[in-house]
Amino acid sequence: MMKALSIFIAAFWAVVALTTTAVAQNGPLRIEITDGVIEPLPFAVPNFQPENAAAAELSQNIANVVAADLVGTGLFRQIGSDAFISQVSNFSAPIQYADWKAINAQALITGAVNVSGDGRMTVKFRVYDVFSNAELGDGLQFAGTTNGWRRMAHKVADAVYSRITGEGPYFDSRVVFVSETGPKNDRKKRLAIMDYDGQNTQFLTDSSAIVLAPRFSPTGDRVIYTSYASGFPRINVLDVASVGIRQLDMPGEMTFAPRFSQDGQSVVFSLSNGGNTDLYRMSFNGAAPTRLTSAPSIETAPSFSPDGQRIVFESDRSGSPQLYIMSANGGEAQRISFGEGRYGTPVWSPRGDLIAFTKQNKGRFHIGVMRTDGSEERLLTASFLDEGPSWSPNGRVIMFTRETQGANGAPALYSVDISGRNLKQVRTPNAASDPSWGPLQR
Amino acid sequence: MKPGAYISGIGHAGLIGWLFFGPGFSADPLPFEVTEVAVISAEDFAVLTAGGQPSDPVIETAQPVTPVEDTPPEPAPAPVTPTEPAAPELAPPAEDTPPDVSQITTPPTAEVEDTPPAEPPAPALGQSATLVTGATVRPKPRPAPRVAPTPVAQPEPDADVADVAQEQTNSNDAAEVPVEEQDAAAPEAAATEIVTEAEKDERTEDAQVSAAPVTSTRPTSRPNRPAPSTQTQTAEDTANSVNDAIAEALGDADTTPAPQQPTGPPLTGGERDALRVAVSQCWNVGSLSSEALATTVVVAMSMTQDGKPVTNSIQLKSFSGGSESAANKAYQAARRAIIRCGANGYNLPNEKYDQWQEIEMTFNPAKMRLK
Numbered sequence: 001m002m003k004a005l006s007i008f009i010a011a012f013w014a015v016v017a018l019t020t021t022a023v024a025q026n027g028p029l030r031i032e033i034t035d036g037v038i039e040p041l042p043f044a045v046p047n048f049q050p051e052n053a054a055a056a057e058l059s060q061n062i063a064n065v066v067a068a069d070l071v072g073t074g075l076f077r078q079i080g081s082d083a084f085i086s087q088v089s090n091f092s093a094p095i096q097y098a099d100w101k102a103i104n105a106q107a108l109i110t111g112a113v114n115v116s117g118d119g120r121m122t123v124k125f126r127v128y129d130v131f132s133n134a135e136l137g138d139g140l141q142f143a144g145t146t147n148g149w150r151r152m153a154h155k156v157a158d159a160v161y162s163r164i165t166g167e168g169p170y171f172d173s174r175v176v177f178v179s180e181t182g183p184k185n186d187r188k189k190r191l192a193i194m195d196y197d198g199q200n201t202q203f204l205t206d207s208s209a210i211v212l213a214p215r216f217s218p219t220g221d222r223v224i225y226t227s228y229a230s231g232f233p234r235i236n237v238l239d240v241a242s243v244g245i246r247q248l249d250m251p252g253e254m255t256f257a258p259r260f261s262q263d264g265q266s267v268v269f270s271l272s273n274g275g276n277t278d279l280y281r282m283s284f285n286g287a288a289p290t291r292l293t294s295a296p297s298i299e300t301a302p303s304f305s306p307d308g309q310r311i312v313f314e315s316d317r318s319g320s321p322q323l324y325i326m327s328a329n330g331g332e333a334q335r336i337s338f339g340e341g342r343y344g345t346p347v348w349s350p351r352g353d354l355i356a357f358t359k360q361n362k363g364r365f366h367i368g369v370m371r372t373d374g375s376e377e378r379l380l381t382a383s384f385l386d387e388g389p390s391w392s393p394n395g396r397v398i399m400f401t402r403e404t405q406g407a408n409g410a411p412a413l414y415s416v417d418i419s420g421r422n423l424k425q426v427r428t429p430n431a432a433s434d435p436s437w438g439p440l441q442r
Numbered sequence: 443m444k445p446g447a448y449i450s451g452i453g454h455a456g457l458i459g460w461l462f463f464g465p466g467f468s469a470d471p472l473p474f475e476v477t478e479v480a481v482i483s484a485e486d487f488a489v490l491t492a493g494g495q496p497s498d499p500v501i502e503t504a505q506p507v508t509p510v511e512d513t514p515p516e517p518a519p520a521p522v523t524p525t526e527p528a529a530p531e532l533a534p535p536a537e538d539t540p541p542d543v544s545q546i547t548t549p550p551t552a553e554v555e556d557t558p559p560a561e562p563p564a565p566a567l568g569q570s571a572t573l574v575t576g577a578t579v580r581p582k583p584r585p586a587p588r589v590a591p592t593p594v595a596q597p598e599p600d601a602d603v604a605d606v607a608q609e610q611t612n613s614n615d616a617a618e619v620p621v622e623e624q625d626a627a628a629p630e631a632a633a634t635e636i637v638t639e640a641e642k643d644e645r646t647e648d649a650q651v652s653a654a655p656v657t658s659t660r661p662t663s664r665p666n667r668p669a670p671s672t673q674t675q676t677a678e679d680t681a682n683s684v685n686d687a688i689a690e691a692l693g694d695a696d697t698t699p700a701p702q703q704p705t706g707p708p709l710t711g712g713e714r715d716a717l718r719v720a721v722s723q724c725w726n727v728g729s730l731s732s733e734a735l736a737t738t739v740v741v742a743m744s745m746t747q748d749g750k751p752v753t754n755s756i757q758l759k760s761f762s763g764g765s766e767s768a769a770n771k772a773y774q775a776a777r778r779a780i781i782r783c784g785a786n787g788y789n790l791p792n793e794k795y796d797q798w799q800e801i802e803m804t805f806n807p808a809k810m811r812l813k
């Protein structure tokens with residue numbers, strides 16, 4: 001018996017030794033990396049090459065706008081030109097990768113600008129992955145007029161951004177908002193439109209009537225908003241190109257909080273009658289509005305899902321304002337917000353995966369995001385008053401209104417990455433509120 | 443009845459009587475210790491501690507004196523009144539506060555009267571020994587003079603955090619062009635986690651309340667015992683199974699192609715960790731899309747003997763969790779990390795080159811992704 005046991009033990013250790021050796025020698029060395037760093041990616045943008053004298057100033061301006069767009073995302077860091085070892089003197093010249101590696105430029109963007117005599121211009125560019133010694137995608141060229149040089153710069157930046165990050169573009173887009181002037185107790189409000197970065201602001205309405213909650217149409221050609229021109233809130237539609245305004249003929253004492261459907265053919269809004277507020281949907285073909293909710297509570301701030309099948313909205317049917325989702329044709333609604341505090345102004349992400357909202361809790365306002373089933377709620381901001389989120393066309397950035405406290409407090413537009421990083425103010429000529437981020441321009 | 447029966451009966455009766463009335467069943471009970479505590483709420487405790495800790499409060503133990511024979515038991519000495527601490531605002535009901543800690547020794551039964559020792563008076567508030575489940579107040583270090591032997595210049599203040607780096611400037615009236623005063627500022631450095639503005643507030647509040655842990659993780663339950671084998675293994679079976687295992691191990695070794703097998707000792711855990719940390723430092727996921735951050739990629743590469751990756755050999759072997767486009771972006775970030783941090787060669791043991799000549803790295807961003 002003892003002999004058998006001794007044989008067994010010796011044999012066991014022999015097997016263990018053999019097996020261990022076999023495992024250790026089997027195949028390549030395998031390593032799992034789970035921790036990285038989160039930091040802006042360093043890139044270099046030498047001035048774009050002017051191909052003629054008329055392009056000298058524009059080439060520099062375009063390079064600056066491209067760099068500003070990328071840096072503004074918070075995902076990139078520009079390396080100053082004073083650190084460059086080699087210069088790019090020719091758009092077609094080979095790249096000295098070693099020189100750019102030496103200054104840790106992980107991406108290199110080169111470009112050239114040509115301006116013809118008739119006021120037209122072309123911008124071409126290339127992106128390089130420096131540490132791979134290779135071009136990232138093929139070179140591209142845009143053509144347009146010199147007046148639209150900023151748009152062309154945004155398009156270049158969009159292409160670079162998408163090639164490096166994998167996200168969709170959003171720089172070549174516009175934002176409609178409410179521009180505010182005057183003291184707090186006599187604020188003048190006008191609709192205005194600007195580039196996403198606060199440039200090229202233009203006013204769409206005068207300040208004769210209070211305007212609220214402008215919303216872009218899916219194609220960006222129209223804006224729907226609430227106007228107090230008649231003394232009561234009414235929904236107007238504005239054509240961006242002609243600045244023509246049309247008031248929608250709707251029943252009820254007050255109509256407000258409008259938003260376009262995804263196909264742009266109908267609008268969903270709140271209608272108040274006899275002290276009760278419900279959601280309605282109306283087609284632009286003149287058909288009568290369809291009632292979507294019929295609860296003795298306040299239902300407002302509707303927003304369509306990207307596929308147009310569902311609507312997220314705000315309701316106080318449970319006693320406090322919370323978020324609900326229902327079919328785009330009405331029916332049973334499902335509550336999705338269950339956290340502490342009050343939820344409002346939900347907006348469905350263009351990607352369809354998240355819902356942005358305003359949350360009020362413990363005397364603070366937050367902009368947050370959650371999954372469409374209400375899970376994974378994340379608060380991105382916290383301040384005295386944050387509200388009214390609006391998604392960028394690629395669903396990566398949220399713009400919202402932040403108002404400062406006190407008698408001199410004024411609203412301003414801010415943007416934040418959905419990771420919660422890169423919170424920054426969007427510069428506007430005046431105080432601004434209620435942003436609505438439009439689609440990419442065509 | 444026989445005399446023997448009488449004697450036996452008397453004897454048993456006497457024994458039983460001695461057991462009942464004598465010291466047979468009157469053994470002294472074992473001394474035991476009783477600890478009485480007062481449980482108060484966390485708010486009460488906070489109020490108590492907020493009013494200032496009593497300076498070394500004296501917790502007097504009430505010790506009933508063992509009475510001496512023929513003398514009445516003396517009452518327990520009254521507890522020493524402790525120094526009155528700074529009176530807290532909120533006073534819990536005094537009558538509910540029992541004596542703090544009492545060690546009671548029951549005197550021998552035969553030598554005691556049936557009167558308990560006098561109750562010591564209830565101590566004043568502030569003497570209570572409380573069972574606190576939360577954090578305890580950290581003692582403040584005694585102040586000590588800290589005088590440097592030589593004066594030291596004040597260090598430069600830290601730069602403010604800003605989107606764009608800027609140098610500090612001072613207004614100079616003599617300058618031709620007036621320069622506006624501004625503080626030095628610099629963008630935030632890299633981070634390994636994303637903290638939103640909302641979370642910053644929460645973390646600050648948490649840090650102000652208490653740094654003590656509130657809860658601890660529950661210990662894992664003991665694993666179930668393995669079910670006993672129902673088969674009886676004979677010596678012959680044992681020998682067969684051992685032979686099978688040896689044959690299997692040798693067979694595995696034989697089936698692997700010889701040229702692909704590294705030889706020599708494997709890398710130690712420390713050596714593998716060093717490589718992992720070196721690559722991690724360059725793996726920047728800050729510019730990746732949400733989908734790319736949800737994609738795990740396996741990257742294969744060959745290494746030169748001086749520890750540098752062969753750039754042309756780096757390839758995407760497999761991916762999971764995202765689209766091909768997202769995997770491509772994730773692969774590019776991984777590739778940059780491998781090349782950047784391996785530019786001067788990774789710190790790998792040269793004598794084990796066979797072990798790391800071929801490497802497969804799995805880049806799993808699960809901990810870094812947006813949720």
